[in-house]
Amino acid sequence: MEEILLKLYEMTAIGSIVEQPSFLIMYVLAFVLLYLGIKKEYEPLLLIPIAFGVLIANFPGGDMGVLAAVDKMVDGEMYHNVITLSNGEVWADAKGVPYNIYEVGLPQIAHDLGLMNFLYYMLIKTGFLPPIIFMGVGAMTDFAPMIRNLKLAFFGAAAQFGIFAVLLIGSNFFTMQEAASLAIIGGADGPTAIFTTIKLAPHLLGPIAIAAYSYMALVPVIVPLVVKLLCTEKDLKINMKEQDKLYPSSVEIKNMRVLKILFPIVTTTLVAIIVPSAVPLVGMLMFGNLIKEVGTNTSRLYDAASNSIMNAATIFLGLCVGATMTVDAFLNLQTIGIVIGGFFAFGLSIAAGILLVKLYNCFAKKKINPLIGATGLSAVPMASRVANDIALKYDSRNHVLNYCMSSNVSGVIGSAVAAGILISFLG
């Protein structure tokens, strides 16, 4: 009887959890993220799958945690992309030679390492899902506000400063690849952060994705905080429509529909020539947008990109990213560094956008509300909505949403370009 009870005990996860109580921290983290996603509605489409991925990855014996591939010395010889199993043994063939995971077929990965590793190495590690999500984002993005206010798109470039500033600071504490992956959080773009991290520091994917999406969810808190620190009441009362009336644009748009079709084609060509490594992101973003703008002839493609494909990609991305956050991968000093560094990257990006607008206002007749600089980070359209709410608090007639969308959308292109540069130089 005692033996049966002992076997039952060993069969459950309880024994392993008692042996290694740090699993409990991961459950608490998963529950907190689930609470934020479900109850507080912070980025629920991504936080809920990520949180559930964290939960299911941390049950000993469940084999749902993603195992990192690292270069490792085994019996005095160096092997590449070696997997260490949850029981501490190296994943090896019958002769004891460690497998290189990139030389093993997907069916064997599924059989030996479980479902989540199969999904991770097929969909995430190959860099497949982030561009697919960008296609969906493109299909849901309207570039009209940017085309109407092209000049404001320049502030989307300033807001990439946080990325490079944190790269500079982070280079003292991390390797260049790790610092770049951490810094890209400042772009406030989840798929871009994931894409860059996969290419440069895949072992940090879990904490970086969590930090990126958490800070994006906290845009309604972080943007007002930075705005309060850097803007005066006079700045925030600058009414963009009144400025437009005082200094009207010299160019009138006669055919927005044709422009919206040409814009993604020409932008992709331009970006592809200058930063080819950004093409997987920018190209797919613009392709998604093109099939939206063409209209009824591609409505089925648009529907697939913005609904079924986007939804499926979001589920798999969220679950796989969550499953990378196993106890060993998450509970370490690097994670704390990522959380702190990510916050600075985010804050500095917002600040740089605001400061460039303020600098511009020192010299220009036509003043710009600094909130338009604050929305230069991606986080579309939440950052613009938050900025609009702030503007309305100071002047109930001052609707800045459309102006903010210009720098906000250009921020998506800017962060993808920044990611391309980091990958080109450090990948």
Added chain:
Amino acid sequence: MEGNFVEALKLMAVGMITVFAVLGLVIAMGNALIRFVNKYVPEDEKPAPKAAASSASAAIAPDVRAAVELAVAKITGNKGKIEKIEKI
């Protein structure tokens, strides 16, 4: 680590210049596109069929329209939207 810092500094300069250059070119290209489209494709053709559609829809009797709307709402679970009703 000092080498890292210098490399990061260089990357910062190259990165920010490139991001500004790319978005600057996107802005310039956008302005050129606007001028090109204004010159060669001046008419926005979209409003015309809309007006035709609305006038066609307006010709439908209100009770018929209400019946069609109810049917569409029931079949599509309130997700469907009527843009145009035409007699064939």
